[in-house]
Amino acid sequence: YISWKNRENEINGKMHFFITHLRVLAISDLSLKDIINVIGEKRKVYKSLGDEIRKISILSTQWKLPLARAFRFISDRTPSKMLRDFLDRFSQSLVSGVSHREFIEQEQGAVMEEYKTMYESANENLTILNEVYVSLLISIVFVMSFGLVLPMIMGTTDMNTFVYGSALALLIAEGLLLYLLKSMMPADEIWPQTGEKSETEKNLYRLLFLSICSSLMIGLILFYLKFLGHQPFNLLPGEILVSIALTPLIVPGIKTFLEEQDIFRRERNFLGFLPALGSISAMKGGKINESVRYLSEKDYGILTPHIRNLYKRLSTRIDDDAAWEWFGVDTCSNYIQRGSEMFREATYAAANPRDVARMITENIRKIRDLRLKKHAIIKTTVSLFLGITFGIAFSVYISLVIAQRLNEIWLEAGQPFENIQQINIGAILTTVPPQIYSNMFIVVFIVLIIHSFLLSLTIKELRGSHFLIVFLYFVPMVWISSITSFVVQTFLGSYI
Template identity: 30%
Template structure:
């Protein structure tokens, strides 16, 4: 995006931002570096002085690129929320409400992020400034950093000008938007799949670096400690970078109804309480195991893997519940379509329509639907009834789309068309989700294979260096002066620190296990805590490889 376009998308006036940038350059780009140079240069070394001068310049750079960062963040949020926004707009367009009233309702939905702000601008321009709907849409189109949203508002403005009914336009636009969303998601999945090969290559390269660091004492190097810390930092940086790339590339699809949102809405259920208790039990178990196992002086890899075992408790519970949520999501599309058709054909109220379909079975949604029917029959507020229904399912998709259905029906939208928009959206999201699950399965096999190769190679390296250290220490030469030359001298004077190498291997295995475990739920879209299961398995792979390699190398090198 061009810098000028990024400035136009900011909430702040461009002139005001340029004024702030000007004073930042004067204060932190010129004045402060001069003061630091005059007063600190005689006291500090060249490297330290360079860092001191770089810090204020970095602040100037951050302020300069701030519009680009904000525009990029807003674009990502807009693209992620646009399909649901268009779905609700399409459903509301089937009602008899005016154009500005529809956008007023959308402006109240804070979950749409920047799109709710765009809807508020359109409503205010029409209602308070007497701007035509087409011009209001064009104004917002010029301000948004998202190409998808820009094109959508432009097409909407054109359809209004030519007199096309909003419901007819949105009926076609919804399909176009979902197809574009599907194409974008599939492209992102292909990019992440390609990253898999890059990740394997980089980890393989870092493994060779670890092996080289282990044998550097033979080459006469005395800075082994610095190199070992450098290897650990390199693994931390590279794997963290890949996790960041996955987060930025993958389309956002939260499967779980957020526990924080449940607490805020006071919708905590028994399953949520069990999960919360299991987390505290896992933390207590890890602390207790640490205090019990430390005095036993176990090998570091076995100690770390044993301490991590209690985290399996919440991990397995979350993994099992996630499977149930996926099953409920798969049924919800058919449920909402049946509900819309029932309400449209019979002309009944929402409570009667839900009661009518509640006599049928909907698999894992049967009990929540019957509970919803009972609440509506007792004249409990529909919003509260549907909120409890969503909380029972634990699904974020059901929460969002059931809320869209309920709000649109209460606003006067047609039930059959509303349910059709929602179910089509859900089915396409589920299709993307299946592809994500397939990709996560491929990643899982690759990550486990890399973990085995990493652990075996590094533990073999440690065993060989320990053997070389013992051999060199037991050599007794009567005339050492004849070997005090060049490379031969460095071999006999090599000092292998096997304890430091072991710490390096344990750190690398734990870092790799942690970030590899995070990648699986990020790709799949599941709860981040389900990574605990993969983390424990990967760490135990490292411990098992340590045990097996120790036995094999003792037999080979004895």
């Protein structure tokens, strides 16, 4: 079932690119069978949707099944309702004798509106799910905090059941949140999905490697100095030392975030570049390379160096398809990569460059506006997650410090009521070995580290960002947990 739902989400998330690709190829000289074959070969970028189209291609070319029957056959077996309805309508129109160009022209707007409705509904569900998540965490944290004090008043020394059980429930709840959001939100990746890595992405991985080495080196040095008893390292708690050691990991996260801001700027400039390219190419009789040369002399801001690199590759006349593909990869934008690839394929098949550029630009602009709305909601979600991290750390550490102090008081008092037979004080007050509380501080901090990573991964999935952006949120959350632990133990512990 999980695999089925994941495939459905993947297909729905690619429908806007699919219908755009279908539309621009439909105005070319390609037949419908050729169009299906072209899209079916794009399995890397279309993923599960590409697999479904590939099946249609195999049924029509190898098994000689009419396209109308192939559409109906796949529609009965696809997990996506959106794709199922589209293929059913397509099959019926072909049987009725309607031209595929006419059908696709009419259906493009309907599919895009359906995708827009699904995207906006997912944005609304994100807000609702955040509220449900907060309510669930409040109850879990209450159980964890209560479990730290409960053993002393229940006559048992076993607090592991409450703490470990509530910690496991916390992590399971966050894992379910990650899965629900991933299955609920349409896939909207920022970076290209071709499998090729640009020089920018390679530099990010090199920076990650250096950051990991720095973190390991700093961690080993800090804990070695603490072990030897050097001041002030021996005075710092282990939580602070771990946070200091993890701090270099934020560097690739920041760099990835800044690069994604540049990607958004390139996409905005691309929406001006592509229509200009289409218009000039139409005036020049479809001469794309000459049009690119002309536009490479213009100023398109942050996109200008990439346009000039595109012209340099095209001027070599080695492989125009690869030149356009690397144009998208170098910009690090999935929208630019997909848009430029569609433009190249459609114009190569003798489609009107002006019409192709207009269709691609209109659809990308619609989806980009939806992404901007989603990112506005995600900013609120990030603030919520940071506040949740502080709230969990503060409430659990306060309960832990209070329980530890009460346990110390009762241990110092001994058994003052042991000769009073009328009161079974042992059933009311029970002491716990002090070492258990020392272990609990470590357990709680480990749980908070895992909690921080899961929430950071959730933010990454919501944004559709590169994996390295996880560290941009993970490191601050770990710092929030460690500083909260230090402040609570230092100030509240000394006050009590």
